[in-house]
Amino acid sequence: MFMLEKAVTGSRKYWTWISALLLVILVAFYYYMRQFDYGLGLTGMGRNISWGLYIGQFTFMVGVAASAVMVVLPYYLHDHKEFHRMTILGELLAVASVVVCMLFIFVDIGQPMRILNVLLYPQFHSVMFWDMASLSGYLLLNIIITLAALHAEQKGLPVARWVRYVILLSIPWAVSIHTVTAFLYAGLPGRPFWLTAIMAPRFLASAFASGPALLILLCMLVRRLTGYDVGRKAIDALAVIITYAMAMNVFFLSLEIFTAYYSRIPDLTEDFNNLYLGIGPHSTLLPWGRASIVLMVISLGMLLLPRLRRNHVTLVVACVVTYLALWIDKGICLVVGGFMPSPFGFVSRYVPTFPEVMITVGVYAIGILMVTVLYKVTLAVKAADPTQFAYVPEDKHKATPAVGTLAATEVK
Amino acid sequence: MNITRKQFLGLAGASILVAVSGKQVLAELEGERQDGKPRPRKQYAMIVDTRKCSTLPDCTKCIDACNSSHNVPVIPNPEHEIKWIWKEEVANVFEAQQIPYLETTLKERATIVLCNHCDNPPCVRVCPTGATWKREEDGIVMMDWHRCIGCRYCMAACPYGSRSFNWIDPRTELKVLNPAFPTRTKGVVEKCVFCYERLALGQGPACAEVCPAKALIFGDLNDPQSEVRKMLGSGLTLRRRPSLGTGPNIYYIL
Helix, strand or coil, rough: CCCHHHHHCCCCCHCCCCCCCCHHHHHHHHHHHHHHCCHHHHHHCCCCCCCCHHHHHHHHHHHHHHHHHHHHHHHHHCCCHHHCCCCHHHHHHHHHHHCCCCCCCHHHHCHHHCCHHHHEEEEECCHHHHHHHHHHHHHHHHHHHHHHHHHHHHHHHCCCHHHHHHHHHHEEEEEEEHHHHHHHHHHHCCCCCCCCHHHHHHHHHHHHHHHHHHHHHHHHHHHHHHCCCCCCCHHHHHHHHHHHHHHHHHHHHHHHHHHHHHHHHHHHHHHHHHHHCCCCCCCCCCCHHHHHHHHHHHHHHHCCCCHHHHHHHHHHHHHHHHHHHHHHHHHHHHHHHHHCCCCCCCCCCCCCHHHHHHHHHHHHHHHHHHHHHHHHHHHHHHHHHHHHHHHCCCHHHHCCCCCCCCHHHHHC | CCHHHHHHHHHHHHHHHHHHHHHHHHHHHHCCCCCCCCCCCCCCCEEEEEHHHHCCCCCCCHHHHHHHHHHHCCCCCCCCCCCCEEEEEEEHCCCCHHCCCCHHHHHCEEEEECCCCCCCHHHHCCCCCCEEEEEECCEEEEEEECCCCCCHHHHHCCCCCEEECCCCCCHHHHHCCCCCCCCCCCCCEEEECCCCHHHCCCCCCHHHHHCCCCCEEECCCCCCCCCHHHHHHHCEEEEHHHHHHCCCEEEECC
16 A cells, blocks of 8 residues: 555665665664663753754754645646646655654653653643644645555546545645744743744745755756656746745845844844854854855845756755755754843853764654655656656647646546 | 424534633633633742842852752753752843943842742743643642653743753752652753642741741732732832743842
8 A cells, every 4th residue: 555565676776875874873773762861961952052953953844844835736726737747756755854853853852751641631722732733734644645646646547536625735734834833932932032923934934945945956866866857847946936935034034133133122132143243152153143144145146046046057056055044044043042042141052962963863864764765666656657757848748637636637 | 494493402502512612712722710710819929038138148048958858959060950949140130120330249149049930831831741830729830740741842931941951860960868759850841849848738938948038038929918918018029021921929129
């Protein structure tokens, strides 16, 4: 049913890659067991900066998961046929990203054996409960959608009618997961850096830039490794989406900066000073904050110039820069920056420890392993039908309806 | 419109169900108690008289008494410290009240900080397991160290830095053990619980009891005859960050 048999046959290169990932995961597991044994004191976190790398990565990856909607929505809602070959890759990336998010929460928990207390004693007034609910729901929706799409493809049929409703539901649901994640932060009274209504929109804007940037890079990698081409038009269309999202993200960030520096309320300015100008002797975030600003400017500049955006060599560079800029901004600065200064006005030093970095790398390795296996299975299903695998440029495309689009099935 | 009795009863039942559950959801979201009681029967509070406290600048009796009665370990690494009650400089505690021309000795005057046992505690609102809650009968913000999963959301939510996480096993750091009070495990959050175990025996909090300067005054705010109410009524006191709406119940005389 899960077609996993297609994941256990592969080239030598495939198996080397899988083994390398498993090795990294194994090393990370060793460090996790050490953390399990010693406690979270093994990390660089402390009483003043009580969330760090793990929760930062969680927050960032919720965005990558949500960003699948940037291919799902145009394809299923607007029948944007260019995305036909790319959509399932985006949905599978979402599946792997949600699992990565859940693992980052898990490794951050002080008493992981008690994690089911969240279900045993559900607290509807806790945003964390709703975050768990929305993430699990999103994972389930995407598993159903991708499985149904693959089965349909295997049989050469459009997806079943009921699946279309699941897909429709997954669109607002994707927005909800990142909104609820923003609410985790934006509803806390004592953290002025997070206490901003623009948190959720800014989360969505940065997610809709970083996630599709990763998807473009993955699509190009897939083409190079397997010959499966999502099509030039799909990449170009997605690059335009990234450009809009990045522009909105930069716009939202500048709104934050205006409010802080024009009002000159110290609670607000201190947080941005901490990231971009430096306060006190322990400004470990300063180089990161500045790097993210520089990278954002470069990214937006490259994306806005049509010549650079349409050239796929420079587009790759732009995607890497976009991804890095937003990863630093959300995965490092946002979470750690919120804890500076502390309720007593101190700026503490936070540097992740080696075990902490290794556990982080291990969780990402699990995500990469999932993407590898899921893409392998999908491409094997597509390869069984050469008309599905080979790319036919849009202008030569016959009037065959794109498999499973809403419009295509509505006609019947 | 024709309707049978059975349909009517069904419809009425369903409407009541929707109305009741809707009200409960709303009450839950607003953090209201569902039994309609407006306030806790008691609301314990404490007044810290920093003028009296600063007459003994090297005194740590309240801290020591708290630590030994609650098995709070003394951990040298400041980032891993467990603190239920401790000293901070006035200028850091009352950022908003900083007066630039205040003499350094007064700025650096130490004051006592602890959990504020808020009327409207953000830590309780965010806790995903109900491991911390506001006790109905006396307003104490309690903790269940067996239920806490160690997500540290309460630490992010507390505007007062009153919560400590056990980054390492606290039991190995304990020199003397009080068998009458539970120890904690690594990976859970803890904080001041206003000596609920002593209150149950009719005693006051350990810190207030041992203070040689009588700088810590404990009592029930809902009792108009209590010492705390009289003091709060007769002179100006300050609370930490009152504009956040948390309703802290630790008052300061500077």
